[in-house]
Amino acid sequence: MNDDFDDPEQQRLTLTDGKYVDIKKRLNHGETEDLFARISPYGVGVNRREVRTAKIEAYLLGWNLTKKGVPVPMSPDLPENVRIDTIRAMTTGRAVEIHQAIEAHEAAMEQAAGDLKKTRGGTPAVDPISPLPSAPAGPSDTSVN
Amino acid sequence: MITGVVASVRWHYYTAAGIHGYTIAPCNKAGTAWDLVATVLLSDAFKMAQTPLVFVAMHTKKGLDGQCVVKTEWRWPILSCRLEAHQLTARLGPPVDTAHE
Numbered sequence: 001m002n003d004d005f006d007d008p009e010q011q012r013l014t015l016t017d018g019k020y021v022d023i024k025k026r027l028n029h030g031e032t033e034d035l036f037a038r039i040s041p042y043g044v045g046v047n048r049r050e051v052r053t054a055k056i057e058a059y060l061l062g063w064n065l066t067k068k069g070v071p072v073p074m075s076p077d078l079p080e081n082v083r084i085d086t087i088r089a090m091t092t093g094r095a096v097e098i099h100q101a102i103e104a105h106e107a108a109m110e111q112a113a114g115d116l117k118k119t120r121g122g123t124p125a126v127d128p129i130s131p132l133p134s135a136p137a138g139p140s141d142t143s144v145n
Numbered sequence: 146m147i148t149g150v151v152a153s154v155r156w157h158y159y160t161a162a163g164i165h166g167y168t169i170a171p172c173n174k175a176g177t178a179w180d181l182v183a184t185v186l187l188s189d190a191f192k193m194a195q196t197p198l199v200f201v202a203m204h205t206k207k208g209l210d211g212q213c214v215v216k217t218e219w220r221w222p223i224l225s226c227r228l229e230a231h232q233l234t235a236r237l238g239p240p241v242d243t244a245h246e
Contacts, residue, residue, distance in 0.1 A: 077153070
């Protein structure tokens with residue numbers, strides 16, 4: 001049976017130049033809500049400035065990125081504004097690479113979830129087009145007109 | 146007995162509780178069990194009910210060169226705990242490992 005609450009799991013995504021990022025394998029409901037709220041705070045349109053940064057921030061747990069050879073801290077323990085500022089300070093190339101890696105990870109997870117649903121398929125317990133219990137059996141020959 | 150200020154309770158990569166002020170005392174000479182009393186600033190009720198929980202005490206000290214600051218984490222597994230009115234009392238197992246930054 002499928003669980004309704006996941007245990008946190010992390011996954012390492014390999015980048016170019018021997019670099020990597022550690023990310024959450026899945027976002028839970030609250031984290032997804034936070035991500036949507038950041039991307040579209042008022043529910044209408046999207047905040048273009050936040051779209052990629054917010055997704056990276058939502059997933060990111062750690063990395064081995066450096067500045068002049070010195071490791072740059074990244075951890076869930078850091079304040080959110082520090083995490084956001086650090087992500088925004090990355091080179092565009094590295095940020096795009098991380099975002100694309102996360103998007104590919106998301107697509108793979110969705111694909112895996114879809115495949116799992118298919119294998120669990122089978123005959124549904126209730127026929128979705130079965131008549132209501134109160135509906136008359138057979139054709140009706142009465143009319144109000 | 147160990148006393149400190151900054152610590153947290155972790156569930157996997159999540160912080161289940163942020164602590165400001167704690168005391169740890171060994172229950173036996175072998176150091177296989179410890180008692181924790183801590184003041185909790187913020188906590189997540191769901192995460193605090195999960196397992197495994199780990200108590201993480203953070204402290205900083207100067208490196209061998211006397212200048213750079215080394216952040217160290219000491220970790221104890223939480224065997225059982227009780228959180229009431231911002232006071233956390235817990236029974237800890239032996240410290241597992243330390244992380245340096």
